[in-house]
Amino acid sequence: MSCDVLVIGGGPAGLSAAVNIRARGKSALVVSNPLEENPLWKSERIDNYLGLPGLSGAELLTAFRTHAERAGAEFHSGRALNAAMTGDSWYVSVGSDVLEAKAVILAGGVARGKKFPGEEEFLGRGVSYCATCDGMLYRGRRVAVLGWTESARGEAEFLRGIGCETLWFDRPRTCEISGSQTVERVTCDGRTEQADAVFILRPALPPADLFPGLAMENGFVAVDRQMATSLPGLFAAGDCTGGPLQVSKAAGEGLIAGQSAARWIDRHPDQTEKTKDEIKK
Amino acid sequence: MALQHFKTSEFDAAVEAAPLAMVDFWASWCGPCKMLSPTIEALAGQYDGKVLVGKVNVDEEPDLARRVGVMSIPTVVFLKNGREFDRKVGVMPAGAFTAVLDGNL
Numbered sequence: 001m002s003c004d005v006l007v008i009g010g011g012p013a014g015l016s017a018a019v020n021i022r023a024r025g026k027s028a029l030v031v032s033n034p035l036e037e038n039p040l041w042k043s044e045r046i047d048n049y050l051g052l053p054g055l056s057g058a059e060l061l062t063a064f065r066t067h068a069e070r071a072g073a074e075f076h077s078g079r080a081l082n083a084a085m086t087g088d089s090w091y092v093s094v095g096s097d098v099l100e101a102k103a104v105i106l107a108g109g110v111a112r113g114k115k116f117p118g119e120e121e122f123l124g125r126g127v128s129y130c131a132t133c134d135g136m137l138y139r140g141r142r143v144a145v146l147g148w149t150e151s152a153r154g155e156a157e158f159l160r161g162i163g164c165e166t167l168w169f170d171r172p173r174t175c176e177i178s179g180s181q182t183v184e185r186v187t188c189d190g191r192t193e194q195a196d197a198v199f200i201l202r203p204a205l206p207p208a209d210l211f212p213g214l215a216m217e218n219g220f221v222a223v224d225r226q227m228a229t230s231l232p233g234l235f236a237a238g239d240c241t242g243g244p245l246q247v248s249k250a251a252g253e254g255l256i257a258g259q260s261a262a263r264w265i266d267r268h269p270d271q272t273e274k275t276k277d278e279i280k281k
Numbered sequence: 282m283a284l285q286h287f288k289t290s291e292f293d294a295a296v297e298a299a300p301l302a303m304v305d306f307w308a309s310w311c312g313p314c315k316m317l318s319p320t321i322e323a324l325a326g327q328y329d330g331k332v333l334v335g336k337v338n339v340d341e342e343p344d345l346a347r348r349v350g351v352m353s354i355p356t357v358v359f360l361k362n363g364r365e366f367d368r369k370v371g372v373m374p375a376g377a378f379t380a381v382l383d384g385n386l
Contacts, residue, residue, distance in 0.1 A: 082313045082372040093312030124353045124370030133311040134353045
């Protein structure tokens with residue numbers, strides 16, 4: 001699947017970006033978790049969104065999403081796992097799909113999630129961020145799933161369905177993964193289980209993990225006034241660029257990022273089509 | 282030599298005969314594997330005649346994947362005459378692979 005601008009994140013920043021990309025005549029594809037999993041969904045009342053005081057987070061999000069849909073944005077449910085620029089195009093993997101775009105806007109919110117002890121050490125040796133990718137390698141074996149969302153619970157069910165003995169850890173706070181050569185056990189909030197694999201399914205990957213080489217500043221994505229990041233054709237908007245973590249600020253930055261991405265495409269018209277076909281094979 | 286697609290039965294003999302080999306373990310259900318695929322294909326061309334570059338579909342060759350200790354895909358394993366000396370897990374730029382190959386040619 002390919003588009004002009006791929007937007008990672010379906011909150012206020014991402015949806016505002018999508019509306020403004022469409023307003024510039026470009027196609028927009030928004031990759032996001034279900035709307036109900038957005039942290040804003042649980043806000044009971046927002047009083048500082050200009051002109052519309054007193055709405056709940058769910059009401060605002062629903063209105064934003066409807067606006068983006070009516071503007072012609074397309075949606076793809078899931079979590080972005082890898083991103084890379086090859087030739088003139090960005091490629092982003094979401095589950096078993098690869099999406100291709102001329103420009104990308106990162107609007108994934110604050111990717112909380114300090115890594116757990118053992119997480120980095122055992123990455124690729126039992127620790128995985130992708131149930132769809134690696135689940136089959138653990139058929140008939142015992143796996144732990146650390147999840148924070150309903151989507152993650154769905155992935156745990158997927159693992160159970162393909163024949164993994166699946167242990168679900170619901171929104172764990174502190175975990176430690178240990179073993180010798182590979183993962184052998186995981187301890188979360190005092191509960192220890194033997195497991196051959198630990199699937200860590202946070203709502204979003206930290207920006208610098210998703211985009212290797214991305215410049216950060218005080219833990220947030222470094223951007224200029226045009227919301228351009230340090231990587232070509234990659235823009236960022238919303239909470240991932242820093243505070244204040246407010247809807248108005250996110251929507252405003254989404255607008256700038258959307259317009260900047262559209263302008264970037266106009267200035268780089270020679271997007272090649274050749275690598276796209278190779279990826280699809 | 283173009284990119285090779287190995288079955289379990291032919292894998293050992295092929296990599297043992299190669300002074301330097303690079304093998305990508307992948308599957309069709311894996312998005313990151315699809316992203317890495319063009320890079321591996323390009324490297325097969327670039328190192329033609331110097332490095333044996335191959336792929337193993339873990340869905341079709343699960344026993345081989347288990348024996349090699351593939352725990353996450355994509356995994357790219359580097360071997361000298363059949364002995365593994367390095368591996369890279371996950372999507373990486375071409376430079377991560379050429380650094381290993383150039384240092385061992």
